[in-house]
Amino acid sequence: MKTLHLLSHSxxxxxxxxxxxHVIGANxxxxxxxDxxxxLQPGSLQRKALELMPAGVQLFALxxxxxxxHLQDCLPERVNSVDYPRFVALSLQADKVNSWL
Amino acid sequence: MSKSLLLVSRHAPCSGSTPRELLDIALAGGAFDLPISLLFLDDGVFQLFTPNFAALEQKNLSANLQALPMFGVEQLYVAERCLRDRGLDSTKAQPAVQCLDDAAISALYASHDLVITL
Amino acid sequence: MQFAIAVFSAPEQASNRRALRFAEAVLAEGHAISRLFFYQAGVHSASSQQVTAQDELDLPRAWHEFVTQHQLDAVVCIAAALRRGQLNQAEAERYNRDGYSVQTPWELSGLGQLHDAAQSADRLICFGGP
Structure with missing residues (x-):
């Protein structure tokens, strides 16, 4: 993973x-x-857009x-739920973290 | 070898301290001779079109922008798509910046060691 | 691995707590934190004057305990702090203000400390927004 993008806005x-x-890289x-x-809200356009991302883009949610x-039981298959230890590991797995502050 | 830092400025210029506080990071890094690039993305592109700060009793941010090369921050980029979406003409941007399409922006992220987006 | 962690949001934002829980996990996983840097509204994390309701999570206190317990290098951006009224005793005297809200273990210093931390750590991670 090159860059791990971190989002927190609805x-x-x-x-x-x-x-x-628009700018996320293939890897x-x-x-x-x-928020x-x-x-990942079922039925939303945003969820569809995420599901259609190129396969090389890895998707995670805290x-x-x-x-x-109440979204933990309806995740798309390609989205991995991560706890804090896994969050730390992900940040190290990527070359860098880009937080969209 | 210093790590390269990409700063991404996403906020419009007249509504708060965020654009200035991002530029402060750029200027501080430039003073330490760090390799720094600055990308204007989303509403950040409005910073390049000389806002009238005086109308809102604000300090002129454009002066800080113009000072960037003196602090060694010379790699300035703007997202072409964001200009187009807002009806802005890149040739009128101040200071002059290099236009990048989305693929080039992906490459920019990949080629820097660190990113701060504000 | 060495982490530099930068906090841009105030304690009343969920991202401020997220930064603390991440920082705790970094240490619990056997890594180190070379510096915590507080910028923009993040400077309020260092306030000793914030009063939190008894049944709510007191983040400035939690940060203080975390920093003290692990003897971390915790830097508050001085320009951002002055702008937001978070002064230590020296700055209160310099600017002739009645009170101050930032004490040890917090240190007020410049943005050079953010660059220094980002340059030397294995990973820079920023927390902010909601």
């Missing part, structure tokens, strides 16, 4: 996810945290944020 009120999907990763996990929003 995709329904903010352009960061859209912008990120990058995307970790959804906070950014709302992109477990506690999924649980808080």
């Amino acid at each position: 995709p329904f009120t903010d352009q960061r996810l859209t912008s990120c999907l 990058d990763g995307l970790l959804l945290t906070g 950014a996990v709302l992109a 477990e506690e944020d999924l649980i808080a929003r």
Whole structure:
């Protein structure tokens, strides 16, 4: 994984996810945290957009944020739920982390 | 060998301290001779079209932008798509910046060691 | 591995707590934190004057305990802190202000400390936003 992109804004009120999907590299990763996990809401356009990302793009979501929003049991197959230890490991697996602050 | 840093400025210029605080990171890094590039993305592109800060009793951010080369920050880029979406003309950007398409921006992320997006 | 962790959001944002939980996990996983750097509204994390309701998570206190317990290098950007009213005793005297809210273990210093940390650590990770 080259760059791990980190998002925390809701995709329904903010352009960061859209912008990120335009510039994300073929071997990058995307970790959804906070309200950014709302992109996984079943039936949403954002979820469809994520499911259609090139296979090389790895998708992750922070477990506690999924649980808080009742999204943990309806994840798309390609999205991996991660806890904090796995979050730390992911940040090391990538060459760098780009947080969309 | 110093690590290269890509700074990505995404905020419009007149509504808060974020664009200035990102530039402060650039200027501080330039003073240490670090290799720094600056990319204007999303609403950050509006910073390049000389806003009238005086109308809002704000300090002129454009002066900080113009000072970047003096601090060794010479790699300035703008997202072509974001200009186009906002009806902006790259030739009128101040200071002059290099236009990049989405693929070139992906490559920019990949070629730097560190990224800070604000 | 050495981590540099930068916090850009205030304690009332969820991302501030996320930064703390990440930092705790870094140490629990056997890695090290070479520096914590607080910028923009993140400077409020260092405030000793924030009063949190008893039934809510007191993040400035949690950060203080974390930094103290692990003897971490915790730098608050001085320009960002002055702008937001988070002064230590020296700055309060310099600017003739009545009180101050930043004490040990926090250190007020410049943005050079962010660059220094980013350059020397194996990984830079920033937390901010909601």
